[in-house]
Amino acid sequence: ISPPGLAWRLPKGSDLVLELHLNRTGKTEPVQAAVGFHFTEEPPTNTCHTFKLGSLDLDFPAGATNTIVRDAAELPVDVDVLAVYPHAHFLAREMKGHATLPDGTREWLIWIRRWDFNWQGEYRFRKPLRLPKGTRVELEFIYDNSTNNPANPHHPPKRVLYGEQSTDEMCELGLQVLTHRPGDLQVLEEFGRRQRDRRVEAWLRGRLARDASDAEAMTRLGLILWTSNRSQEGWQHLDRAVRMRPDFAEAHYNQGVFLRFHGQPAAARQALETALRLEPTFPRAHQQLGFTFAQLGLAAEAERSFEKALELNPADTESRAGLTELRQILRSRGNPN
Template sequence: MEFRPGNPRVVHHAFIAVDPTEESHRTDLKDEGPGFGGMHLPPTGEVPHGQFFSWQPGKVPMGGDPSRAWPLQTNSWLVLQMHLQTTGKPETVQAEVGLYFAPGEGTDITYKVGLSSYALEIPAGATNFVAEDAFELPVDVEVLGILPHAHYLARRMHGLATKPDGTSLWLINIDRWDFNWQGEYWYEQPVALPAGTRVGMRFFYDNSTNNPANPSTPPRATDYGLSSTDEMAELWMIFRLKSEADRMKLNQAVVPVLAADVITYS
């Protein structure tokens, strides 16, 4: 799938989901304007397994792998969620979504896991604020792809996997983060990680006048938020699993983490 924002000055980011029910359509009909407002998709809108299905500034289309192809059921609704930002004048947004078709349904058993830090409270003037998160794998996985995300205060991003025997390997290492050059990365060879591996992220932020990308002059205390002038810390990974049983076990381990994140954010 490919997304073209049409007006990147206005589109901060976008997500695409598939709703096999009529819920998203009914919500749309209740809103008098085009589409419907809100920062959250209806619960019936889901991202297919093994896909990032997002767009951020600087992201370029990536070639699809037929083994990760996903079925688009008859009468499903594609839901495009765009976070728009104001420019002080009327703007036109004509976004486009392109679908690329594979010969058949994908064979990979995949799952997307995200590391994040919602407890961001970056003091004004801080030059090396750190945000961290980690997750221990309950099953063997192969890491296929990775997608980091933050805003203008981020300077460096580290993603590291520490195996049960104590050995570590980099999953991603960005030493000069550029908000306008974002994207997903797919490994040439899958990264095999055994059960018990700790996957972790460590992001570094500069909220001082030394950061030329700082959107606030003078710098101000900055928390987690959806605006470009707020901050985020996210590291998403696509795992390939050996069986459906492993996917269920991984899901059971992820759900409590997501619930804790929701409590922290709220």
């Protein structure tokens, strides 16, 4: 049971989406899913956060029996751990998660000696586990991609990388935590974002080490580098991806976004229009082209781009806000359109 005050606020108009992961049986099966909601009269007074350890840079050769994956982080604030969420697929054999407090005390978060794919889920503490600022939380998962693993989905075993399909592999340990002081939640969220970017960067660099012509990894690494204040290195990767695969719309799109935010709207327009020639139904490219046209003072073109973005993705709040602001400006100038 969660501590009091942690109700989840569901705003009016929210979409509730149920995603099911199903195992094949070899024949047609009926599926009847249901979700139960528990309501409260008390408004929330606090908010949980799920902090994650893990790795995306997974590569398990066929026959490897004892591949160890580790990750660690030092908590920037005091937290109470309410629950843990271990996640892996069929190759995982053993899972360990523990915390080393600043005074050297070691606390187990979870230890599953013989992992079963059906055990992924929430493991709640009987009472919250207090971890002070400076605690080092660590993950160690062991994988077996050999015939010794009866759960191995590949016969014979084959190389397995990170991926969302059950026959791919994953490595993640989520910690549901509660902060205490005002501002600590924001500090923890920002810290988690940097940790996530670090994992994504390592994964993308690993992909490029295995295949230097991987334009998708190249352009996405460029974005990570740019948003982590390494703009020059980021641009080099973005530009290289376009040169590697001139027919790759995402590479042109990412290049266009970079140019727009670096005060080069004319060059950004060219990159985004190229992306749309390659992929006309690319909603985010229409959105960014709308903002680019607005920077260039081309109001009618900006309006059409925002409208197209919303036609393709009605949930695009940025395009809706951009279109609203644009029309307000036009009205203030005496242009009814």
